[in-house]
Amino acid sequence: MKARLKWVEGVCFMGETGSGHAVVMDGAPEGGGRNLGPRPMELVLLGTAGCTSYDVITILKKARQDVRDCWVELDSERAGEDPKVFTKIHFHFVVVGHGVKPELVERAIKLSAEKYCSASIMLAKTAEITHDFEIREAD
Numbered sequence: 001m002k003a004r005l006k007w008v009e010g011v012c013f014m015g016e017t018g019s020g021h022a023v024v025m026d027g028a029p030e031g032g033g034r035n036l037g038p039r040p041m042e043l044v045l046l047g048t049a050g051c052t053s054y055d056v057i058t059i060l061k062k063a064r065q066d067v068r069d070c071w072v073e074l075d076s077e078r079a080g081e082d083p084k085v086f087t088k089i090h091f092h093f094v095v096v097g098h099g100v101k102p103e104l105v106e107r108a109i110k111l112s113a114e115k116y117c118s119a120s121i122m123l124a125k126t127a128e129i130t131h132d133f134e135i136r137e138a139d
Helices: 040-062 102-116 118-123
Strands: 003-009 012-017 022-025 066-078 086-098 128-137
Touching (some): 040 086
16 A cells, blocks of 8 residues: 655645545644644544444445444544554444344444454554444434
8 A cells, every 4th residue: 555645834734545535634723734634643533433434334234234324423532642642442333224233233343343444453552442333223
């Protein structure tokens, strides 16, 4: 996997992924930025949510669950001093579908956390990672 990052100005950077997608990262005004994009650590958190959600949806689809929507809400804490690594991350999954079985959602989350999600497994080296979920019946 490759990527490229170019400095724009202040603490603003333009990143380009190996797959050809671009993202702007910037800091808050008090940190020298103009608030033109998310902070790099926000992208780490969001990328981790994307990684684990990809796994959960794929596993649930393979289990023939009728999933219509899914999102994950994250709550995290970081160390107070440098390096300000994540120390706690909580994932709250909301799965919407028809007749989705709780035991299969629990299994999918566990498989992602323990086997498939490279990002969350990597972050677990510094952070206490917890999960929970709710299932909502689709209209």
